[in-house]
Amino acid sequence: MNILEEFYHGNVNPQEQFYKSESEYDAFVKIVSDTEEKLSAYLGGEEQHLFSQLMNAQSKITSIEARESFIEGWKLGARFMLDTFLVP
Numbered sequence: 001m002n003i004l005e006e007f008y009h010g011n012v013n014p015q016e017q018f019y020k021s022e023s024e025y026d027a028f029v030k031i032v033s034d035t036e037e038k039l040s041a042y043l044g045g046e047e048q049h050l051f052s053q054l055m056n057a058q059s060k061i062t063s064i065e066a067r068e069s070f071i072e073g074w075k076l077g078a079r080f081m082l083d084t085f086l087v088p
Contacts (some may be wrong), residue, residue, distance in 0.1 A: 006012045019025045036055065048083050 003012065019029075039051060040048065
């Protein structure tokens with residue numbers, strides 16, 4: 001199948017991100033996870049609720065940024081394709 005057929009059948013998911021273990025990205029994911037776990041254990045009551053709200057809001061911001069970056073990347077790729085085939 002070509003990429004459009006794969007996309008149609010749900011075999012292409014732009015949100016799937018894979019990274020190598022022991023990479024720089026992996027190291028920072030571990031730091032965030034460990035720190036969040038420690039803070040959650042340390043905080044209680046209202047502080048825990050505020051921290052949870054902060055983490056949820058940050059997650060939503062990251063999701064929106066990823067979506068917008070994907071859209072802009074797609075548009076840029078389309079402009080490259082147009083330039084490749086339409087400009088002599």
